[in-house]
Amino acid sequence: DAKTTQPTSMDCAEGRAANLPCNHSTISGNEYVYWYRQIHSQGPQYIIHGLKNNETNEMASLIITEDRKSSTLILPHATLRDTAVYYCIVRVRGGSNYKLTFGKGTLLTVNP
């Protein structure tokens, strides 16, 4: 799986959009970008994933650059409950790739 680089921490004001960047310059053509988050003491929670097109669901939007070397997770209206560590993971779907490799992630703190 390709290596990812994320900022260690970020702050966001409640109600504002939170934009979390991720660099994955060595991503290969068959690797997807996944985002998970982990709220303190809870299990990791799946947020969204994509290959090359921008994706949106009820939780967030994922913007992937045209060269696929970086992406941004957008939480459109952050709330205090969105305070968590956010993990960007690049991995191949299918085959025998069973493992999810979590790096250190970005600690997002949403402030009132």
Added chain:
Amino acid sequence: NAGVTQTPKFRVLKTGQSMTLLCAQDMNHEYMYWYRQDPGMGLRLIHYSVGEGTTAKGEVPDGYNVSRLKKQNFLLGLESAAPSQTSVYFCASSRSTDTQYFGPGTRLTVL
């Protein structure tokens, strides 16, 4: 739809004791996984299963055994607990090698 559930939520063991952690999923997923999470180490895969009756070793399988007798359940056993097994254990499941969905975790302390 409860998703992935884990039992128990907390447990304290003495060195040498045994215990079993239970993971259950109601999403009819074929694949199930056990991870452990330690401070500064991220999640590490212990064992996984690609279907009922199958199990396989992950990154850190030593000291653990697993069983998948029913599709919806994946059991993680510690035969002789050691302090190094103090950790938070997470179970996950997936339809294939796709999106994994995690349980709430079991916090285990071995004294």
